[in-house]
Amino acid sequence: MAPSAILLNPEDTIIENYDKNNLLANNHGDGKSIHVDNGPAANQLIKGVLLEQVARINTDTCDPDEENAFYVADLGEVYRQHMRWKTNLPRIKPFYAVKCNPDTEVIRLLAALGSGFDCASKAEIDQVLGLGVDPSRIIYAQPCKTKSYLRHAANVGVSQMTFDNADELHKIKSCYPNAEIVLRILTDDSASLCRLSTKFGADLETAADLLRLARNLELNVVGVSFHVGSGAADPSAFSKAVTDAKWVFDQANLHGYDLKLLDVGGGFTDETFEVFAAKLSDAVEEHFPPHIRVIAEPGRYYTANAFTLATNVIARRDVSSLPSTPRSANSNGSEYSATSTTEKSYMLYLNDGVYGNFSNIIFDHQHPTAQVLRSYGAADMDKLVEYSIWGPTCDGIDVISEHCYLPGTLDIGDWLFFENMGAYTKCSATRFNGFKDVHETIYISSEPGASALLGY
Numbered sequence: 001m002a003p004s005a006i007l008l009n010p011e012d013t014i015i016e017n018y019d020k021n022n023l024l025a026n027n028h029g030d031g032k033s034i035h036v037d038n039g040p041a042a043n044q045l046i047k048g049v050l051l052e053q054v055a056r057i058n059t060d061t062c063d064p065d066e067e068n069a070f071y072v073a074d075l076g077e078v079y080r081q082h083m084r085w086k087t088n089l090p091r092i093k094p095f096y097a098v099k100c101n102p103d104t105e106v107i108r109l110l111a112a113l114g115s116g117f118d119c120a121s122k123a124e125i126d127q128v129l130g131l132g133v134d135p136s137r138i139i140y141a142q143p144c145k146t147k148s149y150l151r152h153a154a155n156v157g158v159s160q161m162t163f164d165n166a167d168e169l170h171k172i173k174s175c176y177p178n179a180e181i182v183l184r185i186l187t188d189d190s191a192s193l194c195r196l197s198t199k200f201g202a203d204l205e206t207a208a209d210l211l212r213l214a215r216n217l218e219l220n221v222v223g224v225s226f227h228v229g230s231g232a233a234d235p236s237a238f239s240k241a242v243t244d245a246k247w248v249f250d251q252a253n254l255h256g257y258d259l260k261l262l263d264v265g266g267g268f269t270d271e272t273f274e275v276f277a278a279k280l281s282d283a284v285e286e287h288f289p290p291h292i293r294v295i296a297e298p299g300r301y302y303t304a305n306a307f308t309l310a311t312n313v314i315a316r317r318d319v320s321s322l323p324s325t326p327r328s329a330n331s332n333g334s335e336y337s338a339t340s341t342t343e344k345s346y347m348l349y350l351n352d353g354v355y356g357n358f359s360n361i362i363f364d365h366q367h368p369t370a371q372v373l374r375s376y377g378a379a380d381m382d383k384l385v386e387y388s389i390w391g392p393t394c395d396g397i398d399v400i401s402e403h404c405y406l407p408g409t410l411d412i413g414d415w416l417f418f419e420n421m422g423a424y425t426k427c428s429a430t431r432f433n434g435f436k437d438v439h440e441t442i443y444i445s446s447e448p449g450a451s452a453l454l455g456y
């Protein structure tokens, strides 16, 4: 579907969101982090668009796939994250990690905002170049490249690229001898959500050897990069990695190189951004003089919050009669008092699951939180009902939530929505069992600045 701007009156809509787990999970306003408030207006706008879209779909009469899951993407959120980046890391130029969400509108907006791009394959490079981005704004940040892709990079002039092993240097020597190459070093990413250092990065000893080899091969080493791990949890990981990078800069000097580029990778998250940015800035200022160019490769930071996914309830199973651990057997009773009104519980089956857009559950260790999308209140809406939520495939692994409480009794044809579904979701969806891996996205912008750049 072509991007569209939808204007509507948020006051026409009612959103139900009484899930207590959800209120906790989504409560960024904990007072600890300074958060750019995207405000209730943006949220109401998104929810209004969701409701307007589902109102068009009658699951009793619609054609196959008309009731498919769909996204609402608020490009205003991407815009706000960019402004927040510039406020907190004015010296560091972001190169958006395309793999996190290669959505064309996201890339188009970031290109207009002046961002660079981290690409890891021919297709990612071509997609970004195809949107008119200059090759100098791309870093081919895959230390173990496919040879034919490397020749392609040479043909299209994407000259900045990373390496972390000796064979890669020989490969670069034969395919692209004057590439501007960046040595990726290991970091301690043990506290991160998705560890990367088990797969990529040279330890410091190896780094010194690689510099010697690069010198012998007369290759153009221009800088050092690292990645502290996706979903990094320990801000001091940045301080340590920057210190190590400085050591490699000094080693490079001994081999006759005058390095000019520090690439601090990705790993930034919405929730902890200011804390990480402060640590990182301090370390960069301490070790790197102003003439050193500093770039980063943020992925999830930019897109996680910008995408909301709506899914349809296609089936339901009443499991309230099955014997389970009796809640009332808990003698002091206090732990479950809030849910003691629960009588029935259900398994809900959605038309999207871990083989689809919820691939982030498997690959990215996420726990998406369901919310009920309703325009009218159900009769028993004030009551919390216990559910487990499943995907549409025939595989038992396809579970979205093993246990949650939602307001009221949901039925076939009802809709659920999930916020924060913009990172590592649709890009890793499959077509397993014949379900679709491409879903419609409705684009909106809650920021006039973004709307102007995108022409919405």
Ligand SMILES: *Cc1c(COP(=O)(O)O)cnc(C)c1O
Residues within 6 Å of the ligand: 097, 099, 100, 118, 141, 142, 227, 229, 230, 231, 265, 266, 267, 268, 297, 298, 299, 300, 301
């Ligand atoms: C995945 C990846 C990123 C983006 O990581 P985020 O945690 O999403 O910020 C950046 N750089 C490289 C090399 C990556 O592999």
